[in-house]
Amino acid sequence: xxxxxxTVPVSTLHSACPRVVVLSLASDFGCQVQITNFPELLxxxxxxxxxxxxxxxxxxxxxxxxxxxxEGAVTLAEHVELLKKVRATARAVIAVGACAVTGGIPGLLxxxxxxxxxxTVYGEAARDSAPGAQSPCPVSxxxxxxxxxxxxxxxxxxxxxxxxxxxLGVKExxxxxxxxxxxxxxxxxxxxxxxxxxxxxPCLGLVTRxxxxxxxxxxxxxxxxxxxxxxxxxxxxxRDYIRKSNxxxxxxxxxxxxxxxxxxxxxxxxxxxA
Numbered sequence: 571x572x573x574x575x576x577t578v579p580v581s582t583l584h585s586a587c588p589r590v591v592v593l594s595l596a597s598d599f600g601c602q603v604q605i606t607n608f609p610e611l612l613x614x615x616x617x618x619x620x621x622x623x624x625x626x627x628x629x630x631x632x633x634x635x636x637x638x639x640x641e642g643a644v645t646l647a648e649h650v651e652l653l654k655k656v657r658a659t660a661r662a663v664i665a666v667g668a669c670a671v672t673g674g675i676p677g678l679l680x681x682x683x684x685x686x687x688x689x690t691v692y693g694e695a696a697r698d699s700a701p702g703a704q705s706p707c708p709v710s711x712x713x714x715x716x717x718x719x720x721x722x723x724x725x726x727x728x729x730x731x732x733x734x735x736x737x738l739g740v741k742e743x744x745x746x747x748x749x750x751x752x753x754x755x756x757x758x759x760x761x762x763x764x765x766x767x768x769x770x771x772p773c774l775g776l777v778t779r780x781x782x783x784x785x786x787x788x789x790x791x792x793x794x795x796x797x798x799x800x801x802x803x804x805x806x807x808x809r810d811y812i813r814k815s816n817x818x819x820x821x822x823x824x825x826x827x828x829x830x831x832x833x834x835x836x837x838x839x840x841x842x843x844a
Contacts, residue, residue, distance in 0.1 A: 588636040588737055591622040593656075595642030595649045596676045596706065599625055600723045601667035602641055608726030614733060637662045637736050640709050643669040643676040643833075647702035650712055657713040662736040665709040666729065668722040672798040673833030675722075676706040681832050707833055718744070721782060722796035722830060728781070746801040749775035749793055752784045761792050762815040772823040776811065777803035796830045 592602060602625040605611065622631045638660040644650060657663060668674035679687060684705070688696040709715055717732050719725070735742055753760070753775055761773040773792035775784070779800040786793055799805075812820045828835065 587617070587619040589621045589632070589634065590618045590637045590639065590733070591631055591635045591660075592620070592639040593622070593624045593631060593641070593652075595640065595652075595670070595709075596645040597642030597667065597669045597674075599641070601669075601721075604723035605726055605729055608730060610730060611726070614730045617734070617737065633659070635660060637664065637733070639664045639666055639733075640670050641667050643673050643706045644709060644712055645676055645679075645703060645706045646700065647704060650704075653709060653713045662716045662739075663709075663713065664717040664719065664732060664736055665715045666719045666724050668720055668796045668798070668830045670709045671718045671720040672831055673706050673708045674796075674830055677708075677830075677832035677836075678828060679706050680836055681828055711833075717742070720779060720797040722794075725782060744801075745779050745781035745797075747780050748800040748803050749778045749780045749782070749784055749787070749797075752780045753787055756784055756788060758784060758787045761787075762812065762817050764817065769817065770822075772812070772818045772826045774823070774826060776808040777805055777827070779803075794829060795827055799827075799831050799834050 592605075594602065602623070608614075618637070621635050622629070624631075638656045640653070640656070640663065644653065665671050669676055673680075684703075685696075688699065688703075692699045710718070717736055719728050719732050721728075732742065750760075761769055761771075769792065771792050773787070774795035775787060775793040777799050778793050778795045779797040782797055784793075809820050809823065812818065812823050
C-alpha cells in the first residue's frame with residue numbers, strides 16, 4: 571500500500587472546520603451508505619465542512635478542499651485523471667472500503683478475459699461501452715494514499731477515528747497481523763479444527779488483515795478476506811495448514827481469496843516473476 575506522510579494537521583490549513591469531500595469511483599456506494607449507519611455520525615460531521623458527498627448531492631465537486639475520502643476501484647482513464655487532481659489538491663487522502671484499498675470485487679475482472687466479460691454484459695454494444703476502461707486497481711496504484719480503511723463495507727467507527735486522525739495529522743499504525751491472532755484472544759473456535767464435512771466454506775482469517783474485531787467469525791461465519799491480505803501473512807504456510815486439516819480443498823481457499831484480493835495476488839505474482 572502506497573502512503574504519503576501527513577506532517578501538518580489539516581485543521582491548520584483553513585478554518586476551524588476543514589473541508590472534506592467524499593467521492594466514489596467504481597463501487598456500489600455501499601461504504602458511503604454504511605457511513606450513514608453510524609450513530610455518532612453527526613458528531614463527526616460537526617468537526618468538518620462536508621463540502622461534497624457524491625452519494626447525496628448532484629452539485630459539482632469544489633475546486634478546493636482539505637481531505638478527500640475515496641470509495642471504489644480505479645477502472646477508467648477518467649478515474650486516473652480525477653485521482654491525480656485530488657492528490658494535487660487534498661492535504662490528506664483516505665481510501666475507504668475494499669474496492670478502493672485492494673481493488674475489491676471489481677478486481678475480479680483481472681482474472682479473466684476482459685473483452686469476453688464486456689461482451690457477456692453488453693453484447694454487441696460492448697465496443698461502445700465504458701470508453702477509457704482499464705484493468706481495475708486500488709487507489710494506491712495511482713496516487714499516494716495517506717490513510718486506508720479496508721473492509722466490505724467499512725467499519726463506521728474506524729472511519730470516524732481515521733477522519734479525526736487525518737484532521738490532526740496523526741499517522742496510525744496499519745494492522746499487519748492476520749486475523750487468527752485476534753480469534754485466539756477472543757477464543758473463537760477455528761473452522762479448520764471442526765470435524766470434516768461440518769463446513770464447506772474456507773475461512774480466510776489465516777491470511778486476512780486484522781482490525782475488524784473478528785466480527786464475522788464471532789457470529790459463526792468464516793472470514794471472506796474483505797480487509798485484504800495481511801503484510802505478515804504467509805500464504806504458503808496457510809495452504810499447507812489447510813491441506814493438513816483436510817476440512818476444505820486448498821483450491822477452494824485460493825478461489826475464495828480472489829474475491830477481494832485479485833489485484834494484490836496478481837501484483838505479487840508479477841513481482842515473483844520479475
